[in-house]
Each structure stands twice: as structure tokens, then as C-alpha cells.
Amino acid sequence: MVSRVVFGRGSFDQLDEILAAKRKGRNAPFIFYVDEVFKGNHWLTSRITLSYKDKILYIPTKEEPKTSQIDKYVEDIILEFSELPSGIIGIGGGIVMDIAKAVSLMLTNKGESKDYQGWDLIKYPAVYHVGIPTISGTGAEVSRTTILTGPERKLGINSDYTPFDQVILDPELTKDVPKNQWFYTGMDCFVHCVESLTGTYLNAFSQSYGEKAFQLCKEVFLGNDLSKEESQDKLMMASWHGGMSIAYSQVGVAHALSYGLSYLLGVKHGIGNCIVFNHLEDYYPEGVALFKEMKQEHQIQLPQGICQDLSDEQFNIMIDVALSLDPLWENAIGKNWKTIITRSKLLDLYKKM
Template sequence: MVSRVVFGRGSFNQLDEIISPKRLNVNAPFIFLVDDVFKGNSWLTSRIPLAYGDKVLYISANEEPKTSQVDALVEEIILTTKERPSGIIGIGGGTIMDLAKAVSIMLTNDGESKDYQGWDLVKNPAIYHVGIPTISGTGAEVSRTTVLTGPDKKLGINSDHTPFDQVILDPELTKDVPKAQWFYTGMDCYIHCIESLNGTFLNAFSQSYGEKAFQLCKELFLDNNLTAEEAQDKLMMASWHGGMSIAYSQVGVAHAMSYGLSYVLGTKHGIGNCIVFDHLEEFYPEGVKLFKQMKSKHNIELPQNLCADLSDEEFDTMIQVALNLEPLWENAIGKNWKKVITPEKLKELYQNM
């Protein structure tokens, strides 16, 4: 679990107070990885507490994070700092959260980040790292994984060393999120709840968080009476609770298949989950029914026919990426999932998208 968390509107202003005691010395800077959507946005950037040799690296979140991107950032940091940094602070959405976690791990572990894609492969604790989400829904601020697209697969670095040491949850930072992105990342949270609550890994701990996140999602996406501030607060809490739920259980069919979409087509995670989930009545009938109501209420039109022109080779790659995520399938279907989820079954589902 994340060991320290601060929540509240305006809590971003406490960042200096929070990280200053963690500074190792004047030659060990803090590295701020910031979504480049905030470049030139003084409302946020002027409040980043820079001192000594601290650096701000602006990063585009237009594409899903890659192992090559992590390795390049680690190399840049090593070559431009006198000593190992005091910490990595990620400010942005799920992409930036995942990059911050991965970079903090790779600064203390040898090799390339692709070597750690999997479960519990990380040997050494990461350096101090802080997550400050500016969009809610992905749960990346709380999870024990950092999802990366590598040369051979899309798979997270799943380990006990991955979670942030500190998270700052300031709903004010989400005020300018575009509506479509708000919906897609919000639905990522909603799908976390559905997959966790309907999974074979469910337990009392994950269920308590999943049920609360599910309740908040219904209020958020079906209630007409929330103010903008109430909606921001609730989605940030739904994201946290949804992330906690899957941290102690697992996700399922939608996430496994969306990894395949992302690897082959570059589809962003949130919208990819929505595209897949829209076709999963067989696995989550009530959840998909409610999803379609939310989609209709907010006038969301999902892309169609994404897989129409794929070659057999591309289908095979997409299917293999999805099938590699065995814990997700076991949670969704059970230990005998391979009897149900065949390459032919997945190809049929992908062809509907």
C-alpha cells in the first residue's frame, strides 16, 4: 500500500513541506516528471518547489508509456545529475504516474526496464517517489504496477517496490480535463470495479473498496445534481478506491484485451478499455448495461471498426499479448480459463471492435 497520502483541495501547495525532509543533500536533486500539457501553465508550474539542482522534465502523454522511454529518461537523469536523485515526483495522468514509478525503480536496479516486466522481478527498493495525479480514474496513483509497452509485450512492472511512497490527491488539479478524457479515465475506474467485484480473486478487503468506488461512479456518471467541485472530489476518491480494490484482487477481460489493442494499434488505455468493455455482455452483463447508460447520458461515441483492416499476423500478435496476462484471465474466468478463452474466441471478439 502507499504509506502516506494527503487529500484536499489546494494540498498541492504542501509539496515543498512534504518532500524537503527527503532531500539527501544539495547534489541529489528532485526530478519532476510533468505532463507537457502543463508547459507554460504558471497556475501549476509556478508552485513546483524547485531548489538546488532540481529538474523539471516535461513529457508528452499522447502515447502509452514504453520501456524504451523509461530507459531513456533514466539515462538522461544519470548523465545530468551529480548524484543519484533524492526522489522522482510524477505530476500528470496515468502515463506520467507509470513513468515516475518505473524510473524510480530503474535508478536502483540494473539492466533495462523490459527485464522487469512481470510479477515480483524487482530486487532492489526504488528511490523515493511521489505521485500527484492531475486526472482521476486510472488508479495508477495507488497500484503496485507500472504498465509499459515493451519490444515484445505490454505488461506491467508488478512489485512491492512499485507503489509510491507518497501521494498527493488535490482535486483542483483535475479542473481542466477535457470531457472525453474525463469520461474515458472515469470508465477505467468503473471497469476496475466491475472486474474486481465479479472476479474469482475477490476478498472482503478488495470488495469493500470496490463497492465504494462502484457507488461513487454511479453517482458521478448518472447523477445530475453534482457541482463541478463535488464531481472532482468524488472521482478522485473513486479512482483511489478502485485502485485499492484491484491492488488486492485483479482486473479482468477488458483490461487483458485492451492491452492487445494498445500494443498493436497504440490505443490509449482508457478509451481502449471502453471499446472492449462495450462488447463484453457475455462476461459482465449488468456492468455493460450500466456502462451503455453512462455512455448515452454523456453523448460519448466510441470509435468503430478499429480491427477491420488488421492482418492475420496483427490479430495473432494482439491475441498473444492478451493471453500473456494469465492472472487477469484467472481472476475473470477461474483456474480453467484456457478452456473458455481460446485464440479463436479472442479473434471473434476483436473482430467485433
């Protein structure tokens, strides 16, 4: 679990005080990875105090993070600084927070990040790392994974060393999120809840978080009496609780298929989950019905026909990626999932998208 959390409007202003206690010296900088959407946004960046060799790097977020990208960031730090950083701070959405987690891990674990895609392959604790979400829903601020697209697959670095040491949850930072992105990322949280609560890995611990997140999602996306501030507060809490739920259980069919879309077509995670989940009535009938109600309530139009021009080889690539995620399928279907989930079933689903 994340060991330290601060929540509240304006809590971002506590960042300097939090980091001061963690500084290791003049030659051990804090590296701030900030979503490039905030470049030139002095409302946020002016509140980051740089000292000594501290550095802000603006991160492009049009594509999901790649293992090659992580390796380049790690190399840049090693070549530029004589000491390991005092800390890595990720300020942004799931992409930026995943990059911050991955870089902090790879600074203390030798080799390439692709070698650590999987479960519990990390051997040494990461450098101190802090997560500050500026959009709600991914659960990246609390999860034990960092999702990366490698040369062969899209898969997270899942380990007990991955979670942030400190998280700052300030709902004010989400105030300028565009409506479509707000919906797609919020639905990532909703899908987390559905997959966790209906999965075979469900336990009392994950259920308590999943049920709370599920209820908060309904209040945010189907409640007409919430102020904008109340909606921001509740969705940030839903994201946290949804992330906690899957940290102690697992996701399922939607995420497995979404990884295939992302790996081949570069579809971003939130919208990918929405595109996939829209066709999963056979697996999550109640959840999909509620999702479609939310989609209609907010007049969201999903992309259509993104797979219509794919070749057999391309479909097979996506199917291979999806089928490689054993824990997701076992959670969704059970230990005998390989006798139930066939390539033809996945092909039919992808052709609907």
C-alpha cells in the first residue's frame, strides 16, 4: 500500500514541505515529470519550487509509455547527475504516473525495463517516488503496477516496490480536464470496479474498496445534484478506491482486450476500455447496461470500426497480447479459462470494435 497520502483541495501546496524532508543533498535532485498539457500553465508550475539541480521535464502523453522511453529517461538521469535523485515526482494522468514509477524502479534495478514486465521480477526498492494525479480514474496513484508497451507485449511492472511512497490527492488539479477525457478515464475506474467485484479473485478486502468506488462512480456519472467540486472530490476518491480494489484482486476481460488494442493500434487506455467494454454484455451484463446509461447521460460517442481494416495477422497479434495475460482471464473466468476463451471468440469481439 501507499504509505503516505494527503487529500484535500489545495493540498498540492504542501509539496515543498513534503519533499524537503526527503532531500539527500545538493547533487541529488528531485526530478519532476509533468504532463506536457501544463507547459506554460503557471497556475500549476509556479507552485513547484526548484532548488540546486532539481529539474522539470514535460512528458508527451499522446501515446502510452514504452519500455524504450523509460530506458532513455533512466539513461539521461545517470549521465547527467553524479548521484541518484532524491526522488521522482509524477504530476499528471496515468501515463505520467506510470513513467514516474517505472523510472524510479529502473534507477535501482539493472538492465532494461522490458526485462521486468511481469509479476514480482523487481529485486530492489525504487528511489523515493511521489504521485500527484491531475485526472481521476486510472488508479495509477495507488496501484502496484506500471503499464508499459514493450517490443513484444503491453504489460506492467507489477511488484511490491512499484507503489508510490507518497501521494497527494488534490481535486482542484482536475478542474480543466476536457469532458471526453473525464468520461474515458472515469470509466477506467468504473470498469476496475465491475471486473474486481465480479471476479474469482474477489475477497472481503478488495470488495470493500470496490463497492465504495462503484457507488461513487454512480453518484458522479448518474447524479444530477452534484456540484462540480463535489463531483471532482468523489471521482478522485473513486479512483483511489477502485485502484485499491484491483490491487488486492485483479481486472478482467475488458483490460485484457484493451491491451491488445493499445499494443497494435496505440489506442489509449481509458478510451480503449470504453470501446471494449461496450461489447461485453456476455461477461458483464449489469455493468455494461449501466455503462451505456452513463454514456447516454453524458452524450459520449465512441469511435466505431477501428478494427474493420485489419488483416488476419494484425488480429492475431492483438489476440496473442490479450491471451498472454493469464491472471486477468483467471480472475474473469476461473482457472479453466483456457477451455472457455478461444481465439475465435476474441476475434469476433475485436471485429465488433
